[in-house]
Amino acid sequence: MKTASSEVKNVVDSGSSTEVLVQVRGLYKNFGKLEVLKDINLNVHKSDVLVLIGPSGSGKSTLLRSINLLEKPTAGQILFEGNDLTQASRKELCRLRERMGMVFQQFNLFPHLKVKDNITVSPRKVKSVSPAEAEEKAKNLLTRVGLLDKWNEYPSRLSGGQKQRVAIVRALAMDPDMMLFDEPTSALDPEMVGEVLDVMKALAADGMTMMVVTHEMRFARQVADYVLFIDDGQIVEAGPPDQIFDHPQQKRTQDFLNKVL
Amino acid sequence: MISLPKIWEILTTKFHVFMQGVGTTVELALFTVVLGSILGLMVAVFRHTQFLPLRWLMNAYVAFIRGTPLLVQVLMIVYGLPQMGLRLPRMTLCIIALVINSGAYMAELIRAGLQSVEKGQEEAADSLGMNGYQKMRYVILPQAIKVTLPAMGNEFIAIIKESSVLYAVGVYELTYQANKLSSVNYRYLETMIVAALIYFALTYTMTRLLGLLERRMRRSENSVV
Numbered sequence: 001m002k003t004a005s006s007e008v009k010n011v012v013d014s015g016s017s018t019e020v021l022v023q024v025r026g027l028y029k030n031f032g033k034l035e036v037l038k039d040i041n042l043n044v045h046k047s048d049v050l051v052l053i054g055p056s057g058s059g060k061s062t063l064l065r066s067i068n069l070l071e072k073p074t075a076g077q078i079l080f081e082g083n084d085l086t087q088a089s090r091k092e093l094c095r096l097r098e099r100m101g102m103v104f105q106q107f108n109l110f111p112h113l114k115v116k117d118n119i120t121v122s123p124r125k126v127k128s129v130s131p132a133e134a135e136e137k138a139k140n141l142l143t144r145v146g147l148l149d150k151w152n153e154y155p156s157r158l159s160g161g162q163k164q165r166v167a168i169v170r171a172l173a174m175d176p177d178m179m180l181f182d183e184p185t186s187a188l189d190p191e192m193v194g195e196v197l198d199v200m201k202a203l204a205a206d207g208m209t210m211m212v213v214t215h216e217m218r219f220a221r222q223v224a225d226y227v228l229f230i231d232d233g234q235i236v237e238a239g240p241p242d243q244i245f246d247h248p249q250q251k252r253t254q255d256f257l258n259k260v261l
Numbered sequence: 262m263i264s265l266p267k268i269w270e271i272l273t274t275k276f277h278v279f280m281q282g283v284g285t286t287v288e289l290a291l292f293t294v295v296l297g298s299i300l301g302l303m304v305a306v307f308r309h310t311q312f313l314p315l316r317w318l319m320n321a322y323v324a325f326i327r328g329t330p331l332l333v334q335v336l337m338i339v340y341g342l343p344q345m346g347l348r349l350p351r352m353t354l355c356i357i358a359l360v361i362n363s364g365a366y367m368a369e370l371i372r373a374g375l376q377s378v379e380k381g382q383e384e385a386a387d388s389l390g391m392n393g394y395q396k397m398r399y400v401i402l403p404q405a406i407k408v409t410l411p412a413m414g415n416e417f418i419a420i421i422k423e424s425s426v427l428y429a430v431g432v433y434e435l436t437y438q439a440n441k442l443s444s445v446n447y448r449y450l451e452t453m454i455v456a457a458l459i460y461f462a463l464t465y466t467m468t469r470l471l472g473l474l475e476r477r478m479r480r481s482e483n484s485v486v
Contacts, residue, residue, distance in 0.1 A: 070384055091392070098390030108385035112403045121399055122389040174389060 011041040012238045014226040018046040021178060021209050022067060027076035029062055029233075036062045038233040040076070044178075049210045051220040051241075054230035055256060060213045063230065064182050067211060068100045069093060081177070098126060101171025105183040107163040109155040109170070115142070116151050119170045127174065134173070141169040145199050161192030165199055172203075179203065181212040217261060221245055229253045267451045272458075275442055279459055282438030287463070289352075289424045289434060293359040294417040300360055301367020305375060306397060308368065319368070326365035332426045334362055339430045355427050363420055370412045374405035410478070414471035418464045425460075435459060 011025075022044035029037040036059045044050055052060040065071040067078060069085045078085040080096055088096060110118050119141070120134040129137075142148045145165040155163055164184055171179060181200065185193040197219050204210055204223050214220060220227055220241060227244040229237045229252075237250045245261075248254045272279070308319045326334065338358035342349065349357075378401050386396040428437035439456035443449045 068388055070387060094390045094392050096390075097388060100388070102385075102388035104381060104385065106381050108379075108381035110382065110385070110400055110404075112407065122391060125395050125399060126390045126392075171389070180388075 011043055012228065012235050013043040014045045014048040014050055016045040016048050016225065018048070020044070021046045021081060022211075023077070023079040024063075024067070025077040025079070027063070027066060027078065028074045029059070029066060029071060030074045036233050037066070037073075040233075040235060042228075042235065044209065044211065046177075046209055047207045048225045049204045049208075049212065049223055050226050050228060051224035052211065052213045052228045052230055053215070053217070053220060053256070054228075054236075058230045059233040060228075060230040061182055064180050064211055064213050067180055068097050068102055070102075094126070098122075098174050099177045100180060101168075101174060101176035101178070102180045103164065103167050103171055103182065103184045105186050107155075107160070107167045107187070109163055109167055111155055113154075114151075115147070115153050115155065115158075115166055118155065118166060119173045122170070123173050138169070138173055141172050142166075144202075145169055159192060160188045161195045164188065164192075164196045168196075168199055168203075178209040178211070181210065181214070183213050183215070185214065185216060215260070217245070217257075229256065231256065263450055264448075267448055268454055271442070271446070271448065271451055272455045278438050278442060279435065279455065282433060282435035282456075283459060283463070285352075285432065285434040286421060286424055289356060289359060289427065289432075290417060290421045292356045293363050293420050293424070294413070296356070296360040297363030297367050297416070297420075298413060300364030301369075301371050304364060304368035305371035306402075308372060309375060309397070310393075323365045323368050326362055327369070331362055331423055332429060334358055335426055335430060351430070351432060355430065355432050359420065359424060359427075363416065366416055366419075367413065370409050370416065371405060373412075374407075374409035375401060377408050378404045407478070411471065411475050414467070414474070418467050418471075421463055421467070422460060 020043045022042070024040050024042040027037055027040040027042075028035070040063060052064060054060045062071055066073055067080075069078065073086055076086070080100065083092070083096055085093060085096055110121070113121060116135065116138060119138040120131070123129040123134040123137070124131060139148060139151070142151065145168065147162055147165055147169070150158060150162060150166070155166070158166065168179075168184075184200070185196050188196065193216065197216065200210070200212070200219070201223055212220075212224075222241075224241045226238065227241050228235050229244060229248070229250070231252050237244060237248060237253045244253065245257065248257060304319050304323065307315050308323075310316060335355070335358045338361065339351065339354045342354055342357070382400055382404065383396060386400040391400070424434055425436035427434055428440055431437065435456055439452050443452035446452065
């Protein structure tokens, strides 16, 4: 099939010795006539933290959102634990998405639900976890991000940083094998960025597989196992953070880093 | 000449006749708003599904109802259904007609509510593995309904007024009762003024009640949503 031919191509590989969790093969995405992603090939290994950087409009968010099929690829395959999401039935897609948590720039907490219900609604309804069990897990996770006192609050009563930490907990409550972060700190006031990044760092240290689109270069350097520089819909350069930040090989990478660092 | 004492006299001596009509009018409006909301909700959700024929059918229904007069719809149902062999009490036929009419308007209101829910909400639900039903039931609909409630209250007020067309098919609602009275006492102006005042009392009370409810909801929204 298609896989055979694309294996020949250059597949960007996060390189750890752990098993491969996500395989992206020949991924294209067009919005109308605009080609946002062009032939992306990528392996993400378990427990790796991949940070996607690049100018706005480069396609990095689209790539991230393609991983759990919030964006439907124009062509290509997304394999998660060996299952092709692009071929999955609607039901299978739901089962696969359960195992990939996602955190959004705008938090997207459910405004009509209290913090506890934001966190427990999907474990209960989607995974049929008992209320008591779901609540206990939610409490444990909230304690870990220091927000147990917000248990009975509505999201509107939380600061941006608190909202995003609750959003992370909501995703973690599903016991995902992987977490996707789409510019998780971009909508935050500067003084709140740290508290969210700290949670993400702890998560990375725990061995969570993560893909993070961010403009926080310091975070990328500290936490990433592997950095992808994306521009114009392609992975221009990829490698460990030291290599990308200290010795970028491509001119486009150098130009971008000169602007943001 | 218009006679003010006559208005008072009609109101006081024939109060029970008007109240009988008010009872029927309120009963019609209550049944219609409740059943119409349920129908509207179903139609709005069906219009949201991926199954195209169902969507087209629902769109056609809404367009047809909104594009034709209520009186024609009422005559079609109230006289048309029995002609087809469906013999139901007149009152039931009237409620069916009003519900079919109101359901289309409610569907439009709820659709606007559904569209007002941010796209990110749907994406968050998707990313958590919710299926279409769960997404609608636990995430989108509760938010949409909250936005739609004030408009649904206005629809209730509209139904109270519009149910007056049922006088044409001989249902003893408020307008029918007033018309019957005036054909006996020949005081059309005074009798209809009484009817209008009663309608106004009903709708004005409802408007104030809904305003109160809306303010309370908005206050809780500031702290809640």
